[in-house]
Amino acid sequence: MPAETHVEQTPLGPDEVYGLVRDRLAAILEIDEARITLDARFVEDLDADSLALIELVEELEEELGERTVGFHVDDEDLADLHTVREAVDYVVARLGGGAAS
Amino acid sequence: MTGASCTVAVDAMGGDRAPGEIVAGALEAATTLDVEVLLHGRIEELRPLLPDPVPARLTLVDTRDVIAMDDEPLAAVRKQKDSSIVRCARAVRDGAADAMVSAGNTGAVTAAAVLRMKRFRGVPSPAIAVPIPVPGHHPQVLVDAGAVVDASPERLLLYARMGGAYACARYGLDAPTIGLLSNGEEPGKGDTLRRQAHELLRSVPGFVGNVEGSDFMHPGRADVIVTDGFTGNVALKSMEGALRSLATVVFGVLDATPETRDAATVITPRLLDAAQAYDPDLTGGAVLLGVDGVCVISHGNSSARAIVSAVQLAADCVQAGAVRRMQEAVARAG
Numbered sequence: 331m332p333a334e335t336h337v338e339q340t341p342l343g344p345d346e347v348y349g350l351v352r353d354r355l356a357a358i359l360e361i362d363e364a365r366i367t368l369d370a371r372f373v374e375d376l377d378a379d380s381l382a383l384i385e386l387v388e389e390l391e392e393e394l395g396e397r398t399v400g401f402h403v404d405d406e407d408l409a410d411l412h413t414v415r416e417a418v419d420y421v422v423a424r425l426g427g428g429a430a431s
Numbered sequence: 432m433t434g435a436s437c438t439v440a441v442d443a444m445g446g447d448r449a450p451g452e453i454v455a456g457a458l459e460a461a462t463t464l465d466v467e468v469l470l471h472g473r474i475e476e477l478r479p480l481l482p483d484p485v486p487a488r489l490t491l492v493d494t495r496d497v498i499a500m501d502d503e504p505l506a507a508v509r510k511q512k513d514s515s516i517v518r519c520a521r522a523v524r525d526g527a528a529d530a531m532v533s534a535g536n537t538g539a540v541t542a543a544a545v546l547r548m549k550r551f552r553g554v555p556s557p558a559i560a561v562p563i564p565v566p567g568h569h570p571q572v573l574v575d576a577g578a579v580v581d582a583s584p585e586r587l588l589l590y591a592r593m594g595g596a597y598a599c600a601r602y603g604l605d606a607p608t609i610g611l612l613s614n615g616e617e618p619g620k621g622d623t624l625r626r627q628a629h630e631l632l633r634s635v636p637g638f639v640g641n642v643e644g645s646d647f648m649h650p651g652r653a654d655v656i657v658t659d660g661f662t663g664n665v666a667l668k669s670m671e672g673a674l675r676s677l678a679t680v681v682f683g684v685l686d687a688t689p690e691t692r693d694a695a696t697v698i699t700p701r702l703l704d705a706a707q708a709y710d711p712d713l714t715g716g717a718v719l720l721g722v723d724g725v726c727v728i729s730h731g732n733s734s735a736r737a738i739v740s741a742v743q744l745a746a747d748c749v750q751a752g753a754v755r756r757m758q759e760a761v762a763r764a765g
Contacts, residue, residue: 359555360552360553360555377555379555379556379579380505381505381542381545381546381556382555382556384505384508384509384542384546385545385546388509388546405505405506405509405510
């Protein structure tokens with residue numbers, strides 16, 4: 331049986347991560363993507379509860395884990411992510427890229 | 432193939448009396464009900480509690496992690512992916528089971544159901560529906576009994592729509608009556624949440640207006656009682672406490688003098704018979720509304736009998752298409 335192989339792909343940049351976060355968050359919260367700006371606050375502006383944020387995290391891990399082996403969001407870090415920008419920057423940093431503009 | 436009408440995933444590790452009572456209940460369900468049971472838990476703990484061979488309609492599913500009753504729910508579900516609770520929810524998602532039953536950590540069961548089965552469209556968060564016993568009558572349905580402590584008027588509207596559809600499926604009602612729990616019957620009664628919700632609920636078929644705490648456990652006023660999770664949980668626990676206190680008083684009186692003890696020999700069997708209507712082991716437990724699968728949450732102190740009731744409730748919900756009916760009710764409302 332051949333060994334399992336995994337082809338590393340080019341890490342996503344900030345714009346692509348932002349697009350992915352918008353897409354997934356809009357689907358989870360059932361809101362218009364236009365509301366999900368970089369400065370939007372998860373709780374105050376988007377009415378996202380902790381369960382919705384975990385749904386987002388799990389979807390990002392599933393999607394990005396296929397591109398970067400072992401991509402994972404530490405639950406302890408979640409408390410520090412209050413805005414979409416902070417989440418995008420965090421994911422990009424984990425993927426080894428730059429910050430959101 | 433065992434020919435059972437549906438398959439129920441049972442969490443053997445959740446509950447104050449797990450795994451012993453849960454395994455005993457699952458075993459009885461698999462041998463007396465028209466269901467196949469997928470019993471999830473640490474196989475080395477479950478096997479000694481089962482006959483050899485196990486019945487054809489019971490399959491053991493080995494899971495390694497155990498979520499404790501006092502674990503923080505979201506963190507536990509995230510970190511303990513091989514727990515019996517998460518694996519039960521996954522079995523429903525993957526189609527291996529039609530429904531799940533757990534007497535474990537309620538928050539973790541709710542989180543696992545949302546993360547694995549997913550909420551259905553139009554439902555931002557699930558709600559817990561609890562049957563409230565009404566002697567000589569089908570139970571009332573209380574929504575929400577504690578899934579989400581804060582609620583908006585729009586969420587109470589959703590609870591009403593899902594609760595109505597659930598009552599139709601569960602109790603075979605054609606047109607369930609729906610009440611909004613408040614501190615008075617008049618439409619203007621209640622806090623801002625209640626007053627705004629009252630306006631929205633006017634559009635729901637069967638809405639009868641505000642109901643009060645005293646309308647619980649009485650037939651005629653409302654089949655479904657809607658409120659936020661905080662108030663719903665307080666109401667539920669208040670009823671449990673009042674019933675416990677009443678039972679203490681009644682049995683104290685019956686044991687007070689030689690004469691009352693004589694009377695008790697006649698009265699007690701009748702009282703115990705009547706008290707069955709209030710026995711939480713026989714109600715089947717709570718159902719999580721708003722997730723794309725049947726999820727029954729049995730109470731934490733569940734006995735084997737409670738697990739049998741919960742499996743039967745899960746099977747009944749599958750047979751009645753409860754989830755589909757709730758989805759349709761939410762979709763119809765747009």
